[in-house]
Amino acid sequence: MKQVYVKDVKERNWVECPFLVRDKIMAMAKNGKPYMTLKLMDRTGEIEGRVWDRVDEFSSRFEKDDFIFARGKASVYMGKMQLVVQDLERLDEASIDLGDYLPTSDCDPAEMEARLRDKVANIGDSHLRRLMESFLADDDFLRRFVMAPAAKAMHHVYLGGLLEHSLAVADLVDDVSGRYPGLNRDLLVTGALLHDVGKIDELCYARSFDYTDEGKLIGHIVIGTELVEDKIRDLEGFPRKTAVLLKHLLLSHHGQYEYGSPKRPKTVEAVILNFLDDLDSKINGVRTHIEREPDNPSGWTSYHRLYDRYFFKDATPANEVLSDQADSRPSTDQARTTPQPAVKPAAAPAKKDATQSNKEDRPRRRANKGFTLGEQLRGKSLDLFSTENSEKE
Template sequence: MSRQYIANLKSGNQVEGVFLVLKKEIRETKDKKPYLNLQLADKSGCIDAKKWDASTSLYNSFNSDGFIRIKGTVETFNNSLQIKLLEITPVSESEVQMDEFVQSTEKNVPEMLAELKEIIRSVKDPYLSKLLISFFTDKSFVTAFCAAPAATQNHHAFLGGLLEHVLSVTKLAVNFSGFYPVVKKDLLITGAILHDIGKIRELSYERSFQYTDEGLLTGHLISGVLMVNEKASKIEGFPGEHLNVLLHLILSHHGEYEWGSPVKPGTPEAIALHYLDNLDAKMQGALKAISNHKDDSSAWTDYVRMFERRLYKK
């Protein structure tokens, strides 16, 4: 029997297979009967699932971030699909193929990395060039940078997502700088490449995408600043003003205090980076929402949290 991926499920389907457990909790019905409320995933997406008349022993038999084999029926509830679970059996990690559960970029990682390195070679400022080279000749950094997602769910939430997002923002920065010669091109490019490097410390991504302790305690902006400061400190004569404006780019790229930036963009390059970063994230989020909506009878997606509205698909 071929694998049934979540993205292909339709209401009424009988489903049987192994899935990754993203979330699990035990709840009670109005009649005080316990049931399991789960969120299951594979590389194509995630779906809610419920097991009625469940026991505490069944709840304790598997872990969140573990694997279960299920039998069930796909139903529609509040205009969304969910699985009514009939059977649940815990499955050992040794029995699964991980590439079926963790989504990866559809683009060629070595080609994306090569394209980013080509842009790095175009940076003329000697100090910014040395800084970028110090990162991209660091094998452990490059390995993590090429594997990490850019987020846990909203945009580029897949292996290689960080590289894909950074390359897109950097290419936008290259083109943008041609329209505004007053913008310091080398600084904007460097900020675009380094603005999200803290994600490699903020996120864990061996199975599902979760926040690390460092990510929850400090976040990727602070982690990125620490990483840049460490590399810059090893470059003899690295100008203090260069470092200040570059760190400002990283700290301000979310744009607003309520979006996590401790400072708002205060230079032309920082203003540009904020909007270019936001543009790429929003476009990827919109295209993902449209692609994932499988109801061909509707010209509109379901409500998309990122945009707080439905999107027109045609």
């Protein structure tokens, strides 16, 4: 069993422990000397590894997605923890517990499945409810739907992330449906639960998260639409109009052509689903970006390339600050009788943190995730997941 996790690594620690190699990059320094950059991960997060010496020798010992035992010293560079690897060796996967290495949702999978079943039971439209019940009756589908991540890098990048995201969007549908009369709530809930269903085949997650060949060639939007069509075809009397409206939700939920959407939203329900999906995915992505830099002393995150900005990390509510200031003010009578100190000139503005002037490294895994799903995976065969080979996009 793994004893030291990424979240436990502190600056100046000497680290000796196993990791999963999420990425392996060979490069050349300005002086012409080769070096190697590694993305080392476990279920609590990711740490960058750097190999400066014996690069060719170490590189020949392992490949991306292998497990290695690394020895090195930890240090903080540009606000991020880094491991300078002095020695490493490849580990036999037979000695590995998968649950120690893949990040998992904070939500209990059994509780999420129960919430899913409750959502389905509360769909009033009998045809849409029958469709969702046909998905729930498919044991292989349900196992993968509960287990899959929601993405490779952007949001909900952990086991159980797909179902967590789908339920969150369905909850937002219930919030919005009460505000706008006339919406087809049952259609929207069904669309929320199924909008990313194609990701069970788009993504593989036997080791690190990546795209399958099918995912690269077709994509989850088309895959999901085909899955829905296959289920509908087996349901006698399913209304054609309802099928078309539901498939439009899936085909348009990315909103714009440039975001990979085959169609743009052309119903009110499709417009709503597009915005709610975007809302939940962005909130999770921003929070993950903030949480992954616990060693950065700055009040701001590093630069996020895809969002094209830095994020402020101080979460103290403004009214709380004002309340604290108000409590510390003297009463009116005290102010009249108590001599007030002379006003001091404002201090010079603090120098901008160096981390804000540099572009970020590639995002690490979401740190410090819950272990419930990981514990369930402990000791399971690595053949549990798809192992399709796919190259990095």
